[in-house]
Amino acid sequence: MPEVPLLKLENVGKEYFGNRVLAKVDFSLNRGEILGLVGENGAGKSTLMNILFGMPVISGTGGYEGNIVLDGRVVRFNSPFDALEAGIGMVHQEFSLIPGFSAAENILLNREALNGSILELVFSERLNTLDRPAMRRRAARAIQTLGVDIGVDTIASEMPVGYKQFIEIAREIDRTRTRLLVLDEPTAVLTETEARILLDALRKLADGGISIIFISHRLQEVKSLCDKIVVLRDGNVIREESARSASIRDIAAWMVGRQVDDSRPPRTGKVSDEVALSVRNLWVDMPGETVRDATFDVHRGEIFGIGGLAGQGKLGIPNGIMGLSPSGGEVALFGKKIELDTPRKALDSGMAFVSEDRRGVGLLLSERIDWNIAFTGMQVQNRFLRGIPGLGNLVRIRDDAAIAEETERYIRALEIRCTGPGQRAVELSGGNQQKICLAKAFSMRPELLLICEPTRGIDVGARELVLNTLRRYNEEYGTTILITSSELEELRSVCDRVAIVGEGKIAGILPATSPAERFGLLMMGAVGDGDEAAQREAAGNA
Amino acid sequence: MSRLNRGIGSLLMDYAVPLIFIVISAAAIPLSGFSAAYLVQELLIRVGRNSFLILSLLIPIMAGMGLNFGMVLGAMAGQIGLIFVSDWSIVGIPGIVLAMIVGTPFAVVLGVLCGEVLNRARGQEMVTSYILGFFINGVYQLLVLYFMGWLIPISNPALVLSRGYGIRNAISLTGIRMVLDRLVPLKIGTISVPVATYLVIAAFCFFIVWFRRTKLGQDMRAIGQDMPVADSAGIPVNRTRVIAIVISTVLACYGQIIFLQNMGTLNTYNSHDQAGMFSIAALLIGGASVSRAGIGNVFLGVTLFHLMFIVAPMAGKNLMGQAQIGEYFRVFVSYGIIAIALVLHAWKRFRDRMEARRSLRGPAERREGA
């Protein structure tokens, strides 16, 4: 007798206001199986999962077509609670934690352990007091299942991003009923180590009989974790394949419908001798990314990369320079000293920053795309404004044409998938929202742009676009760019020089063209590996 | 270093209002020339009669609904209860208890109404409840001024206006005057302590402490911090918010009864108005904010508020030969404090948002600061 699959999608389709997002999607998932769902930004992955989970945004926009079959029975969830009731747990692309609550309170949100009392007989269970020790125990158990070490009393708003993700997953684990777990880009905000811990934990859960749908743009992860891969392109299932037999190159090609081209035009940008950013003995007290003593120079017009293993302090450097974490040392921009510890001062001197933690901040979600991109430029540099004829510059009105033009330009350059500049940011897919963040930083035209993890959450095809745009931006405007990324190859392909951070210090700075082994050695902790020579070499190149 | 500065700055900011009051009172006490015993006695009485009302504001704040200007609805319910027991000439503690029993259904109905309205005006709770207070005041006047003695029989002629219907402007609550305060007589030196009243207040504090630890309290905190998240976790947001307002309204009803038993006279048409304004002002003076308030804020606030109003008229008189200045002060300060607190709140929210966005704002900051 063939096993009835736990979940089967039959001809599932969805339209948003006449814009077809999903066509006929078919696939099935067995018990204890891990299915990897991949596709470009805007392919419809999150939408599909929203349908599965009965999210109100789906029914609020006209419902969906086709059937979802769970355990051989057709189900149609009207709300996430029906889905939870049926044993489906979901970890969303956005966080849903109560900021002032502890880890334990968040994990057990609305499922708190309660002390019994007679009041529950007279009124309702809600008048029982919380059994905090039991809550701590249960939360600790769920966290432990994940194999991480997070204090149950840590307040959500004070957690590093990676922790928040674990807390959300722990919440689903604590639900005893959960049979199917949906994770929408759970690793996008995790460091490599954290991601590995998570993947191991998911494997364990699957072995325990829970089925998992795993969405990620890191194809390596998808391949190593999943049993089966489903590729979505423009709302259609292009391919359903065993993870073992598919190569990462194949998957990427299926996703974007062409061979991914990762060659880059030769560098034409001019790096001058002038020092744009000079950093001396910087220390930064950023949790998990402590910087102890970093010294380096970035030249005008240079693209400078900062790489290194997670937790060694590479993220601490830009965060410290921007004054977002307590820091000290000497930092100067074009010879002018920057007062650390005060974000104001850093920003005043013409730097712009794209944080590694992009969710929740930066985008005005309910506003239009063009507004999101142009707003700051309009406020600060008086761009996108024009005078009224006859009044000179006394009264200036918004230049909608200029805004539209600029927006269109970025939409094209970054291939932001949207219905037009007038679409609201909230209606974009996660990856496309991140592209808007980048476009916004670009359109501010800073003298120094600090970008953390520029391609996080962005699909394999678009990643090249983003990197090329960075490069082109640098070449057109001569902007100095400091990129922090956990992906060394990305840095090597786009930067002029790359610094590797180890144990809170600059282990060495190499020209991006240096062979990979030398970077590898630096990462492994061979501090001082010819960095003097390398620096001279790099300066010579400049 | 500047981070530390920022820390101290925002701490000062948070406690600016109580600090100002402490400074003013400290200056005014010697000027007033009152004896310590007199001050303590006055404070004991006033804190006793007001605290309950102010405590009733805490639960909606916890649920993220801001200052419940709708508490005047509860105060009206309490007054309706008092009018009835005065009419029925029920005196002493039974009178008070009965007034509470009669007032409760009114308070519950008004609370549900207020809660439902506020659910339709999310994010605008304060202004809505304030306006709703005016509207219900109209209904209350209709009831008390026209229906009582006409549709609703009132037998005691001392309560009714000479035209035959409608309740008089001021009702003397002789039957229940200070019965709670004097239930347990205790005198320390020359100072008499309203023990029973304080016991009731203590019970209320225990209630709040206990309530915070219940599931319902936890749900309210969750809703107060992030409504969409609470909603997506399956917490019945609307229902819970209505419950918060109902609890607040009912408690305000009891608070008003306790307040009036001490005063001994009911100003039928404006006692409730003052209840709302002064309670909210007192809470804010205690360092509470629109989104954060605790029992400590209540007692600090009510003490400072009254201390100020005991000493200010006398200090004003001694200083400028005019006692009115104190009364003027009282009203001016109440409204002023509320205005300041609301502005501070808006400003703080703005600041927090900016802080969160700062990382991405880039040079926009230059403008912002200028």
Ligand SMILES: Nc1ncnc2c1ncn2[C@@H]1O[C@H](COP(=O)(O)OP(=O)(O)OP(=O)(O)O)[C@@H](O)[C@H]1O
């Ligand atoms: N609420 C909405 N209203 C209108 N259109 C929407 C809405 N939500 C999503 N869309 C559109 O549906 C398409 C698919 O979006 P979806 O979020 O499913 O993409 P995704 O595959 O998850 O991409 P990503 O990898 O970037 O997260 C996008 O083109 C998006 O603009």
Ligand SMILES: [Mg+2]
């Ligand atoms: Mg998505």
